[in-house]
Amino acid sequence: MSWIYGLDLLGVFVFAISGVLTAIDNKFDVVGSAIIGMVTAIGGGTLRDILIGETPVGWMKDMNYLLVVLAALIVSYLFKNNIIQLKRSMFFFDTIGIGLFTILGIQKTMDIGLSPFVALLMGIVTAVFGGVLRDVLTNVVPLVFRKEIYATACLAGGILFLVLSNFSNYLNLNLVSAMLVVVIIRYLSVKFNWTLRKSIRKD
Amino acid sequence: MSWIYGLDLLGVFVFAISGVLTAIDNKFDVVGSAIIGMVTAIGGGTLRDILIGETPVGWMKDMNYLLVVLAALIVSYLFKNNIIQLKRSMFFFDTIGIGLFTILGIQKTMDIGLSPFVALLMGIVTAVFGGVLRDVLTNVVPLVFRKEIYATACLAGGILFLVLSNFSNYLNLNLVSAMLVVVIIRYLSVKFNWTLRKSIRKD
């Protein structure tokens, strides 16, 4: 399943860049930016692994995850002005990352014998808690609590994946369909501004 | 011990409602409210399970906990205006929940062979860290740090439970006595405004 592994690393890369850029925006120094980038990229999966008892957590056993975060840190500093122009592409890969993280979180949780309901929750945790931890560490109310569609897209994609898995053994097809649902819902929600968000920044 | 199990679920239900109402107060959307409700209700026990190494954490193995949180979410939205009128009853069940969570946290910790001192600490963590996590996620200084009596009531009830357990095997009687101490201390502290709290909201 090497294309899934590649997409996973790509998701980590894009999440890490978004974390580092947030940190730079907050005028953090390079060490702070590295920590925020790492937390954003692998924080969700780390929390999932801790909750389901899969420790040492996943990225400790595969050096590539930390190397990708390091690469993202370097790329962010080298090209930080250009990356902002790439926001559209960033958004695209970010959404793919969210979709994939959801499904991988679901799979890992079901692999150790937990129920589909718990797996769905762990899929959402994998996809959104990196961002929640980033927001807690930069002292703002987590964005996901104010933008409903973000987590709802994960929920919809996750449910589709679970349903499809009951009917078909084509893992790749199930995976792509579920990710497509996440991407489409999130794309439409941004395009048409689907959200119940109100202006509640407290910081 | 089915009455204990029932009280435990009732405690989760009341904690979840209090979390959801806090989230609504903060103008969070439904997904954010669900997360805050869940964190408030099962966050303390989750942190305890992680610290003592009992993973996957407890609520993953018994679907009822998540169902009760879901029920609390629905009830909170349907009756949110009425619930505020029920504040007095809410406070009563909330205090029972705190007392019970303390004792259950102590028992679970001693069951895996850790010392009574650590067990006492884990009892307090079980009872108060759901609220601490709720406050961190909504970006306020945790309430428990400003209202001494809350954690002190858990401490007193927990110590009584440990002492009684040394002298008597009547688990139910020990449990009820300890919970009663928590309820009474908390009731009196609110009635007579026992607290060293000063006005230190920083948000």
Add this chain to the structure above:
Amino acid sequence: MSWIYGLDLLGVFVFAISGVLTAIDNKFDVVGSAIIGMVTAIGGGTLRDILIGETPVGWMKDMNYLLVVLAALIVSYLFKNNIIQLKRSMFFFDTIGIGLFTILGIQKTMDIGLSPFVALLMGIVTAVFGGVLRDVLTNVVPLVFRKEIYATACLAGGILFLVLSNFSNYLNLNLVSAMLVVVIIRYLSVKFNWTLRKSIRKD
């Protein structure tokens, strides 16, 4: 290795005092101060143990850590006016604590067979995340993100320790050399105000 154990407890003691003083500064009550002192002193090691799967976490198996935190709480309240005059000595022991926590974190991580790169990261987590958690709970942007040299000193000391360990079996000598590097870098950085910090307090 009893002098290492003694220094470890001394580090916990000094970290706990610094946590309690921060809490008193924030006008927290005694229970809040106790929690902040504990989190500051043993939070970094606790997070490391959770991440690498060494649960129940270390301090649960050795009562001395909690007793030292308790002693620090009492000392802080009894001598809180004098301690401020002792800031210079505090800073000295605090830096020794950071150096030692880094090395102990590295060793514990390598002992369970994880890679030196992960061990280095866990060393930094051990040394700095107690302070990060303290800052999150008191609702400020973590200090370490704004003062680069702090974590960089750990990084430098940790790398030196790993390099020396490859060439020499004199654990004590390697340890003292690495700690000395941390102490010197931190001392010089404070003396000459080496930092990229900008004024970004958001609270």
